[in-house]
Amino acid sequence: MPETIDTLFTNALVLTMDRDLTQYLPGAVAVKGDSIVAVGYEDEIKKGYSARESIDCSGKVLMPGLINAHTHVPMTLLRGLADDLRLDVWLMGYMMPVEREFVSPEFVRLGTLLACAEQIRSGITTFNDMYYFEEDVAKAAAEAGMRAVCGQTVMKFAAPDAASYEDSLAMARDFIQRWKDHPLIVPAVSPHAPYTCTAEILRATAELAKEFDVPLHTHLAETAFEVDNMRNENGMPVIPYVKKQGLLDAKLIAAHCVHVDVGEIRSLQHAGAGVAHNPSSNLKLASGFAPVMKMLETGLNVGIGTDGPASNNDLDMFEEVRLAAFIAKAMTNDPTSLPAPRALLMATRLGAQALHLGHLTGSVETGKRADLILVDVSPIHNSPSFKRGADNAYAQIVYAGKSTDVSDVMVNGKWLMRAHQLLTLKEDELLAQAAQIAKKIDAFLIEREQSVLSKLIALGGSLEQESFEVQVKVKITEAVPIIQALKRPEVEVIRQRHYREHDVYFFFDDPSQGRLRYREDDFIDDIKDIITNVRSRLTLIGRKREGAFENEVLLSRSRYIAPASQSLRFYREYFKPKSEIAIEKDRLRWLINYKNTEFFINLDEVTEPQLGYFLEIKSRTWSRTDAEHKAQLVSELLALLGASEGETVTDDYIDIVSAS
Numbered sequence: 245m246p247e248t249i250d251t252l253f254t255n256a257l258v259l260t261m262d263r264d265l266t267q268y269l270p271g272a273v274a275v276k277g278d279s280i281v282a283v284g285y286e287d288e289i290k291k292g293y294s295a296r297e298s299i300d301c302s303g304k305v306l307m308p309g310l311i312n313a314h315t316h317v318p319m320t321l322l323r324g325l326a327d328d329l330r331l332d333v334w335l336m337g338y339m340m341p342v343e344r345e346f347v348s349p350e351f352v353r354l355g356t357l358l359a360c361a362e363q364i365r366s367g368i369t370t371f372n373d374m375y376y377f378e379e380d381v382a383k384a385a386a387e388a389g390m391r392a393v394c395g396q397t398v399m400k401f402a403a404p405d406a407a408s409y410e411d412s413l414a415m416a417r418d419f420i421q422r423w424k425d426h427p428l429i430v431p432a433v434s435p436h437a438p439y440t441c442t443a444e445i446l447r448a449t450a451e452l453a454k455e456f457d458v459p460l461h462t463h464l465a466e467t468a469f470e471v472d473n474m475r476n477e478n479g480m481p482v483i484p485y486v487k488k489q490g491l492l493d494a495k496l497i498a499a500h501c502v503h504v505d506v507g508e509i510r511s512l513q514h515a516g517a518g519v520a521h522n523p524s525s526n527l528k529l530a531s532g533f534a535p536v537m538k539m540l541e542t543g544l545n546v547g548i549g550t551d552g553p554a555s556n557n558d559l560d561m562f563e564e565v566r567l568a569a570f571i572a573k574a575m576t577n578d579p580t581s582l583p584a585p586r587a588l589l590m591a592t593r594l595g596a597q598a599l600h601l602g603h604l605t606g607s608v609e610t611g612k613r614a615d616l617i618l619v620d621v622s623p624i625h626n627s628p629s630f631k632r633g634a635d636n637a638y639a640q641i642v643y644a645g646k647s648t649d650v651s652d653v654m655v656n657g658k659w660l661m662r663a664h665q666l667l668t669l670k671e672d673e674l675l676a677q678a679a680q681i682a683k684k685i686d687a688f689l690i691e692r693e694q695s696v697l698s699k700l701i702a703l704g705g706s707l708e709q710e711s712f713e714v715q716v717k718v719k720i721t722e723a724v725p726i727i728q729a730l731k732r733p734e735v736e737v738i739r740q741r742h743y744r745e746h747d748v749y750f751f752f753d754d755p756s757q758g759r760l761r762y763r764e765d766d767f768i769d770d771i772k773d774i775i776t777n778v779r780s781r782l783t784l785i786g787r788k789r790e791g792a793f794e795n796e797v798l799l800s801r802s803r804y805i806a807p808a809s810q811s812l813r814f815y816r817e818y819f820k821p822k823s824e825i826a827i828e829k830d831r832l833r834w835l836i837n838y839k840n841t842e843f844f845i846n847l848d849e850v851t852e853p854q855l856g857y858f859l860e861i862k863s864r865t866w867s868r869t870d871a872e873h874k875a876q877l878v879s880e881l882l883a884l885l886g887a888s889e890g891e892t893v894t895d896d897y898i899d900i901v902s903a904s
């Protein structure tokens with residue numbers, strides 16, 4: 245008496261992707277409930293089962309659904325928003341500001357549903373995600389019927405879904421508790437990357453992942469820049485550093501690992517970590533070439549991921565598998581590297597193992613969940629078919645297959661696509677909603693790009709508007725008499741500093757935008773003659789002067805100041821100035837008390853270009869009466885320091901330089 249099952253696939257070329265890479269032709273697969281109950285040659289399987297539904301797979305390959313080992317699915321809504329930029333400008337200059345403004349549970353839900361539609365169409369049955377409001381990603385993925393590892397992002401910055409890392413960690417804990425027994429969703433925690441987290445955050449996420457035995461999904465060693473910084477700041481490369489924070493004790497899924505050495509690969513393998521290789525993203529962002537062959541030789545579970553659709557820009561695993569094979573060949577200068585069966589293995593069973601889901605999915609084997617796809621290998625771009633060798637079938641899928649050749653998709657025993665028709669999602673509605681959001685994001689960026697100030701604000705961080713200053717600047721010939729005069733009893737020196745200042749001014753087409761100054765202050769310890777500290781700041785200086793007093797004492801311009809957490813190169817690429825001028829000076833700076841009022845005295849030697857010595861006296865002010873009073877004191881101080889005869893300069897150094 246044959247066993248009754250739900251679905252019987254017959255007349256297929258079955259690529260099981262099991263340990264022996266077994267193929268069956270004509271093959272059959274029996275599905276009951278959510279699982280595969282039998283795989284084998286058609287005539288044998290047919291005898292044992294009677295099915296409610298029989299599928300004739302003539303001309304098609306039946307194989308495990310593809311595993312997208314690393315992505316950020318809601319970013320479908322940011323696809324094509326900003327391209328051809330460096331990683332930092334792309335991330336800090338565009339993605340994060342737009343995300344801060346737009347990302348909400350509704351945004352995440354829509355983006356995920358769009359991504360699920362695209363992924364199902366291209367034969368993906370499982371994806372490993374990292375984003376904000378991850379519980380909404382989980383809900384949408386489950387609704388679409390896909391299997392997913394959903395990692396709630398945790399990082400040191402305020403995020404769209406959390407004001408602090410403690411908040412996002414609490415969200416992750418809640419989410420994991422609620423979803424840990426779901427049939428399709430595996431909840432996870434995702435510290436974004438070592439450079440966006442503190443050591444404390446990394447340790448806390450590792451503890452959380454271990455407590456609930458869930459995966460920890462993060463970005464590691466993506467760029468050489470990241471590794472250089474890690475070496476400079478912590479004296480070690482990325483993998484030993486995260487090992488120190490306990491990440492290797494968790495079920496780690498490490499995206500990228502482009503810049504890792506053999507020792508680091510071994511540590512990852514020892515820890516049973518999974519790696520997600522992202523060929524398109526690494527190529528597009530010029531991150532480098534991951535040592536995939538070395539990883540595979542070491543026995544590491546390496547899957548393939550699309551990365552987010554804003555850095556790829558699609559969720560097409562057929563393209564990724566092909567690129568993975570091509571890159572490995574080009575990198576090793578050896579066309580036998582990463583042959584088609586092994587490349588496809590990375591996108592299926594190895595990928596599932598990398599996500600710590602090897603027991604559930606990734607191959608067509610009895611007992612595993614029924615995550616299956618049918619791929620038509622008869623279209624014009626993939627004909628004819630050769631049957632001579634076992635590898636012919638893999639080559640057909642990897643080198644000539646297209647995502648549009650996927651005709652049918654089943655996840656957990658349930659149909660998600662039949663004959664190219666999506667069954668769980670309404671594409672037309674999703675597309676219309678996506679178009680609406682794109683319109684709003686466009687308007688937001690157009691508005692922001694109109695002014696340097698709004699671009700500065702969009703970067704986030706602690707932007708402050710400096711209070712008004714009373715100031716005077718005088719050209720002097722010698723520094724020593726001023727230094728001597730500061731020892732007079734009327735002047736009380738509160739503190740003295742010595743800096744080397746490197747300024748770069750950005751100029752824009754529209755002069756009313758003001759100019760942006762990037763300043764690096766090197767603090768110098770004169771006794772030890774060393775640089776003790778370096779501080780970088782960005783200052784937006786307007787063109788407008790607020791007022792003038794006697795003796796050319798000025799009320800200074802409005803300024804916006806922000807700590808410069810990025811490199812000069814970052815700001816150059818982000819603000820795109822029309823021109824730049826660099827100025828260097830040696831600055832002795834005193835904070836003094838004169839007649840119960842504090843003043844800053846700057847004694848500058850402008851060395852690049854050589855403009856000579858200048859004396860500046862400044863004091864912050866907040867009212868007209870106060871400003872008048874201080875202007876009077878500034879005049880007195882000028883006389884006291886013997887500089888009242890000097891030529892006053894009403895311009896900034898930059899104006900002197902640009903005028904000459």
Ligand SMILES: [Zn+2]
Pocket residue numbers: 314315316463499551552
């Ligand atoms: Zn990523």
